Amino acid sequence: MFATKTGAHLASAITKSAFQQRWSSAVSTSYRKTREMASLGGAEHESPSLVIFDKDGTLLCFHTMWIPWIQHTAQSIETSTGLVLFPKIAQSLGLCLAENKVKPGLLAEGTTGQIANEISSLLMDNGIKSFEAREITNNSLTNSYDKILSTDLVKELADTVALFTRLKQHGTKIAVCTADNRKSSLLALKRMNVDHLVDMIVCGDDKNTAPKPSPHNAIKICKHLGVDQSKAIMVGDTRVDMEMAHNAELGAAVGVLSGIGCKDHLHRADVLLEHIGHLVNTFYENR
Numbered sequence: 001m002f003a004t005k006t007g008a009h010l011a012s013a014i015t016k017s018a019f020q021q022r023w024s025s026a027v028s029t030s031y032r033k034t035r036e037m038a039s040l041g042g043a044e045h046e047s048p049s050l051v052i053f054d055k056d057g058t059l060l061c062f063h064t065m066w067i068p069w070i071q072h073t074a075q076s077i078e079t080s081t082g083l084v085l086f087p088k089i090a091q092s093l094g095l096c097l098a099e100n101k102v103k104p105g106l107l108a109e110g111t112t113g114q115i116a117n118e119i120s121s122l123l124m125d126n127g128i129k130s131f132e133a134r135e136i137t138n139n140s141l142t143n144s145y146d147k148i149l150s151t152d153l154v155k156e157l158a159d160t161v162a163l164f165t166r167l168k169q170h171g172t173k174i175a176v177c178t179a180d181n182r183k184s185s186l187l188a189l190k191r192m193n194v195d196h197l198v199d200m201i202v203c204g205d206d207k208n209t210a211p212k213p214s215p216h217n218a219i220k221i222c223k224h225l226g227v228d229q230s231k232a233i234m235v236g237d238t239r240v241d242m243e244m245a246h247n248a249e250l251g252a253a254v255g256v257l258s259g260i261g262c263k264d265h266l267h268r269a270d271v272l273l274e275h276i277g278h279l280v281n282t283f284y285e286n287r
């Protein structure tokens with residue numbers, strides 16, 4: 001019902017702003033067609049029953065929170081080891097120091113567990129024993145977490161309260177599926193004033209979960225909320241968000257350009273939006 005697989009390639013030949021207009025109209029046309037066909041067949045147009053949101057880069061500005069986090073972590077590791085490692089850590093996780101921007105990579109797409117493994121391996125490659133490497137990494141990551149949680153590094157990318165309220169008025173369930181830990185995810189949703197509007201949250205450090213792009217978490221959310229996978233859509237800013245949606249056979253993979261991924265990185269998106277503020281216009285008949 002939500003599959004709007006219009007060609008991502010259409011975009012490549014046109015300029016950015018023209019591209020954005022063309023792309024959204026191409027998407028709407030295709031989506032309209034799907035709806036028209038559905039109503040010709042006597043079926044009512046159906047809006048998504050569930051929207052699964054990625055958190056960082058989709059609801060919140062990625063860079064505002066995660067650049068200070070990795071900077072604190074690297075600083076603490078350098079203090080513990082006496083080695084200059086920040087450039088190597090940045091490179092291995094996908095932080096571009098020249099632009100001070102997070103690029104696609106583990107920092108943007110991985111869980112804290114995956115990031116910890118990467119940093120530990122890097123410390124071992126630099127002569128630190130395995131046990132010590134893990135201990136230094138874990139302590140540095142935890143201290144850095146505590147540091148950023150005590151500051152207000154939540155920068156919203158759209159009016160989340162308005163969007164979530166609108167979705168609820170349409171009877172749509174809302175879930176958040178993030179690589180981030182539960183503690184900071186809950187705090188972020190609370191700071192955004194939307195914690196009471198979210199039906200389910202799946203986080204990177206939850207038991208019985210699997211990192212994106214595994215379909216596991218998306219399927220788990222659909223089952224728990226009693227929604228058929230084809231009636232759910234996934235909204236995210238990275239390749240793994242799009243791949244999780246396809247792997248779980250969700251109704252649509254919706255890419256947003258407000259985070260890490262550019263249009264090339266998000267080439268598997270069925271629908272590409274500037275930011276989540278355009279979601280209702282794209283997917284709902286009565287806005």
Ligand SMILES: O=C(O)COP(=O)(O)O
Nearest residue numbers: 055056107108178179180
């Ligand atoms: O915590 C991260 O690194 C990414 O989190 P996200 O899955 O919400 O984008």
